[in-house]
Amino acid sequence: MSSLLKHRGLLLLVIMLMTVFIVACSSNEDAASDSEKTTDPETTEELNEEGSSDGExxxxxxxxxxxxxxxxxxxxxxxxxxxxxxxxxxxxxxxxxxxxxxxxxxxxxxxxxxxxxxxxxxxxxxxxxxxxxxxxxxxxxxxxxxxxxxxxxxxxxxxxxxxxxxxxxxxxxxxTWGTWYDKAWFEEEGYTVPTDFDSFMESMKEIKDKEGIDPFVTSGQHPYYFLRGMLFPAFGAAGGEELLADVIQGKEGAWTSDVVLETMKKVEEMQKEGMFDSGLGALNHTQSQMNFLLHDNAFIPVGFWLPNEMANDIPDGFDFGFIPSPMQDAGEPFAIVPDxxxxxxxxxxxxxxxxxxxxxxxxxxxxxxxxxxxxxxxxxxxxxxxxxxxxxxxYLTEANAMINDPDQVKIYEKPHPMSADLETPVGDALMSLMLGNMTAEEFTEAAEKAAADYRE
CATH class of the missing domain: 3.40.190.10 (Periplasmic binding protein-like II)
Incomplete structure (x- = not known):
């Protein structure tokens, strides 16, 4: 009797172990099945587009x-x-x-x-x-x-x-692009903070004569810094949002218009008077910003990121000053083109x-x-x-207050950014003008051709 019970106990144990094994196999198969479902590309895409089953x-x-x-x-x-x-x-x-x-x-x-x-x-x-x-x-x-x-x-x-x-x-x-200067330096030396293009030129001449430096710097490797930072506000001030839209969209005749030529004559004047950094063509944006911080130059057109980007290189006592780029005629408010x-x-x-x-x-x-x-x-x-x-x-609260004062600043909105297919050739021509290898008239012709190519 004892032997029979032992055999029955052994048989029961075997049956229980087999049952556990079968259940385990079944669970593994179900898990494998679930895993295949979640890794199926179509199911994954469905989850991505519609979220999980509980709406998350x-x-x-x-x-x-x-x-x-x-x-x-x-x-x-x-x-x-x-x-x-x-x-x-x-x-x-x-x-x-x-x-x-x-x-x-x-x-x-x-x-x-x-x-x-x-x-x-x-x-x-x-x-x-x-x-x-x-x-x-x-x-x-x-x-x-x-x-x-x-x-x-x-x-x-x-x-x-x-x-x-x-x-x-x-x-x-x-x-917004604007023109930066060192407020502390200007106050110490009594230099003029420009309010229009004429005072801009006078201030640069004064600094050039006294300091023996080229007053204005920008990134020659990235001509769009000058295009967006100086020319767009100039076009807005001279011809309003209509002209700004026309040059950005490459409208026929926009770049060879009289008002654009007058603006480019100002750039040509800056070049002829030796206001641009002589090493302009080789400078990237961080090198130009470093030169500015070291007072190798006095003015630079950059956006609000300048102080943050150069935070580790700011000399002691340097105080960032910001004005909208002073390309407008005397008596006109500053022009801002949001970027x-x-x-x-x-x-x-x-x-x-x-x-x-x-x-x-x-x-x-x-x-x-x-x-x-x-x-x-x-x-x-x-x-x-x-x-x-x-x-x-x-500097940000001061600039924000200035930008929102209609007596000081007029805001001109562009329809959308300029396409790279137009901005690149226009920038190349702009560099030639700034380096003295092209006249204002030649620049406008080159820019007009770039616009015609862009429209095709």
Whole structure:
């Protein structure tokens, strides 16, 4: 009897072990089946586009952003906050000073990241729109609201650029090119802060004679610094937004118009009087900015990123002063042409819902204040009072007050950025003029030819 019970006990143990083995195998097969479902490309794409089954955002979200003078600390803060709100998302950052070049092959191959911040060398919003790379946001943006219920579309300092009436990006950064100088140095030496082109020339002559330096510097390797920083305001002041739009869009006859020629004569005068740095052609933007900080030059046209980008190289006692570029005639107000840095969604975005959620997340007045603290620049939203924040640099609050004073400054908006296909040849001709290898008349003819080529 005892032996029988032992055999029965052994048999029961074997049966139990077999049952466990079968259940385990079944569970493994189910797990393998589930794993295959989540790695199936079509299922992954469906999850990316529609979010997880419980309505939360999931899948990969790829964000591309250029890291230049504004740094990346603000981006890190915003992305971390967004990640905390959407833990099921896998956020992949593509960032750096050369990111536009590094990501170009993916854009060409129609495999872009979901969100792109368009800034820095090698990027062109207009080119991307012309190439069909950006999502049309015209209808979607109408329903976005800020934290207090204000419509985002009504809360931009400057409205988004349009292409045939459609919106393909939202302007994140309100920057403006202007002319910088060292306030402390000018006050100490009694140099004149220009108020128009005539006083600009007089101030540069005074500095050239006393200091023995070439007063004006810019990046010869990037002629668009002078084009956007000096010429666009000059065109706005001389011919208004209509002329500004015409030259940017390459309208027939715009570059050879009398008003453009008169403006280019001012540039020719600067060249003939020896105001440009003699080594201009070889300078990149950081070298030109360093020369400016060392008082090898007195004036430089740059955006609000200048102090932040050069923070580690600022000499003791240097005090940044900013004025809109003084290319206008005497008696006229300064001219400002906002240079917006936009955020966009790729037309071929793999996770468009997450991309839209991120873009909407970024545009708040709290993040606008944070942006000024991190970067020393302005986010493109109204209703943000910088004057009460002691973490915002003085030059920015002063410049902001000046820009918003209609008695001092008139703002001219451009329809959209100039296409790289036009800006590059115009910039090449501009450098020839600034180096004394071309007359103002020859420049306008070369620019007109570039515009004709662009229109074809």
């Amino acid at each position: 955002l999931s899948g990969d979200l790829e964000i591309q952003y250029f890291v230049g003078g504004y740094g990346d600390s603000w981006w890190k803060e915003v992305i971390a906050d967004f990640q905390a709100e959407h833990p099921d998302l896998n956020i992949i950052e593509h960032a750096g000073p050369n990111i536009n070049d590094e990501m170009r092959s993916r854009w060409v191959a129609n495999d872009p990241p979901d969100v792109v911040y368009i800034d820095g060398a090698g990027s062109s919003e207009t080119q991307m729109v012309e190439d069909g790379q950006l999502m049309n946001l015209t209808e979607w943006v109408q329903d976005i609201e800020l934290e207090n219920g204000d419509k985002l579309i009504d809360s931009f300092i400057v409205q988004p650029g349009t292409f045939d009436g459609d919106i393909y990006s939202l302007p994140l950064v309100f920057d 917006l840095r936009p955020l966009a969604i790729a037309e071929e975005a793999k996770n468009p819902e997450a991309a839209k959620a991120f873009v909407e997340f970024v545009f708040t007045r709290d993040y606008a204040m944070s942006f000024s603290e991190h970067t020393g620049a302005i986010m493109n939203l109204t209703g943000v009072d910088l004057t009460e924040n002691d973490q915002v640099p003085a």
